[in-house]
Amino acid sequence: MNMETLKLFRDVAALKSISKAARKSHLTQSALSQQLKSWENMLGTELLSRSNRGAELTEAGSIAEKYAVQICKLYDDMMTEIQQLQSVRRQLSIYAISEVCSYALPCTLYEVKRQFPDCRITLNEGTSSNIEEHLLLEEGDIGFISGPSSKTELSSHKVFSDKVMLVAGQNVLCPDKITIADLPRYPLIWFAHHRAVECAMQNMLEETPKLNVLYNLESIEAVKLAAIKGHGMAFLPYMAIKKELYGKQLRIVHIDNFQVHNDIYIVKKKNQRCDEDIKQLLRSMEKMLVDTLC
Secondary structure, eight states, rough: OOOOHHHHHHHHHHHHHHHHHHTTTOOHHHHHHHHHHHHHHTTTTTOOEETTTTTEEEEEHHHHHHHHHHHHHHHHHHHHHHHHHHHTTTEEEEOOOOIIIIIHHHHHHHHHHHHHOOOOEEEEEEEEEHHHHHHHHTSSEEEEEESSOTTTEEEEEEEEEEEEEEEEETTOOOOOOGGGGGGSSSSSEEEEHHHHHHHHHHHHSSSSOOOOEEEEOHHHHHHHHHHTTOOOOEEEHHHHHHEEEEHHHHOOOEETOOOOOEEEEEEEETTOOOOOHHHHHEEEEEEEHHOOOO
């Protein structure tokens, strides 16, 4: 006896007709009758009383029907839960720092979605340390952070690098080139998560110059708008200001002998628990990443 036979018997019992159940299942009447007869032989009792008027349940058949309905329902519930579990596993959760989330990944994710149309992708923004915590808790499949991860449970490797430029609004009175010693003379709008800028200054100078920071902002877009309005200079990732530079809303202020490169690392948990579909998707994404960045 298998589930197909059990479901066929359930249908015969409900329709009180072998021929109607056969048509419903796209079987011949003789094929369905043979399956039912085989099950009756296995149970050692007749389940159906067959006549020209149809098929009636015997006393044993009534008992069999009661359990057949329950078993079929349990089987269908099991298959539904398994399918839901498989569906959940086909969800890709990505965490990325602000500039990567907003300006680099959307084009890549478009290509990923074209190759894997059934996969649901979520992209979440966070700081580098915050992203690492999410991955350690297995709340995300992959992350993009600034610099390599120091967490031993995570693996990371560099995928691309972006310049961080000092920019000013077109109407701000300042030279096109300054020294690092000149920087404290100008008001700055500071992006709160400028780890790459802070590291570059520490590596170049014994002491980080005391900067004239007007205020810190959590959003790159807010910093960019403040710089365009002429409130102050700002260090901003090049990928976030390409349009504004081209449209002459912002201009680059070069700092003599000082360049900041924000190295972006892809990071994921070692021995990550995910199914083969997600692993294949992640491998494909890493291969296409550099060629598809916005």
